[in-house]
Amino acid sequence: MTNYVFQNYDEKVSIGKIICLARTYQKHAQEMNTSVTDDPLLFLKPESSVIFNNESIIIPKMSSCLHHEVELGVVIGKKGKHITQNSAMSHVLGYVIALDITARDIQSVAKKNGWPWSIAKGFDTFAPISDVVLKEEISNPLDLDLELKVNGVIKQRSNTKFMIFSIERIIEFISEVMTLKRGDLILTGTPEGVGKIVEGDVIEANLRTICSLKVDVKKEK
Ligand code: MG
Numbered sequence: 671m672t673n674y675v676f677q678n679y680d681e682k683v684s685i686g687k688i689i690c691l692a693r694t695y696q697k698h699a700q701e702m703n704t705s706v707t708d709d710p711l712l713f714l715k716p717e718s719s720v721i722f723n724n725e726s727i728i729i730p731k732m733s734s735c736l737h738h739e740v741e742l743g744v745v746i747g748k749k750g751k752h753i754t755q756n757s758a759m760s761h762v763l764g765y766v767i768a769l770d771i772t773a774r775d776i777q778s779v780a781k782k783n784g785w786p787w788s789i790a791k792g793f794d795t796f797a798p799i800s801d802v803v804l805k806e807e808i809s810n811p812l813d814l815d816l817e818l819k820v821n822g823v824i825k826q827r828s829n830t831k832f833m834i835f836s837i838e839r840i841i842e843f844i845s846e847v848m849t850l851k852r853g854d855l856i857l858t859g860t861p862e863g864v865g866k867i868v869e870g871d872v873i874e875a876n877l878r879t880i881c882s883l884k885v886d887v888k889k890e891k
Pocket residue numbers: 690691692739741770859860
C-alpha cells in the first residue's frame with residue numbers, strides 16, 4: 671500500500687484505484703486527430719504506477735516513445751455510489767498535479783486494433799503525482815492554470831476552465847459505473863501540447879503556485 675503525501679495535513683490515506691479520463695480538452699482531442707465524446711471516456715491505471723516528487727519515470731524496454739500529459743488529479747475523500755452532481759464535491763478530499771505518462775507507440779497500435787490501453791498507460795512510474803492540496807485551499811478547481819515544462823521549456827500551458835466536463839459531472843459519471851472510495855484518484859485528462867520525453871529530461875509541472883511536481887526520466891536497465 672502506498673500513501674499520499676499531503677501539504678499541511680497529516681492523515682494517512684492510501685492510494686486506491688486510478689480512474690483516468692481521455693479527450694476532455696477540445697484542443698487535445700484535435701491534436702490527436704479525434705473528437706470529444708458526450709460522456710467521459712475512461713481507462714484505469716494501477717496504483718503501482720504512482721511515483722512522487724523527485725523520483726524518476728522509467729522508460730520501459732517495450733516502448734521507444736513516451737509522452738507527457740499534465741492533468742489535474744482529484745483525490746476522493748468519501749466513499750460513494752450513484753453520487754449526484756449536487757453532492758459530488760462533498761466526496762472530494764483534495765487535488766494534485768499529475769502526469770499521465772503514455773507509451774504512445776504502444777497506444778497507437780492498440781488504437782488501430784481496438785485493443786485496451788492498459789499496457790500503454792500502466793507501466794510502473796507512469797503516474798507521477800504531487801503532494802495533495804486539500805480542497806478547502808482551492809476556491810475554484812475549474813479555474814486553475816496548469817503548466818508543464820521539459821528541461822525548463824514550457825510544453826503545456828492551459829487552464830482547467832477549458833475542460834469540457836465539470837468535476838461534479840465526472841464524479842457523477844464514474845460513480846454510476848464503480849464505487850468511489852477514499853483514496854481513489856481521478857486524472858481528469860490533458861490539455862494540448864503533449865510530446866515526447868527522453869532519458870535525462872527533467873519534467874516540472876504545477877498548478878500555478880498551488881502545488882508542483884518535479885521528476886526526471888531514466889531508462890529501464
Ligand atoms: Mg491523459
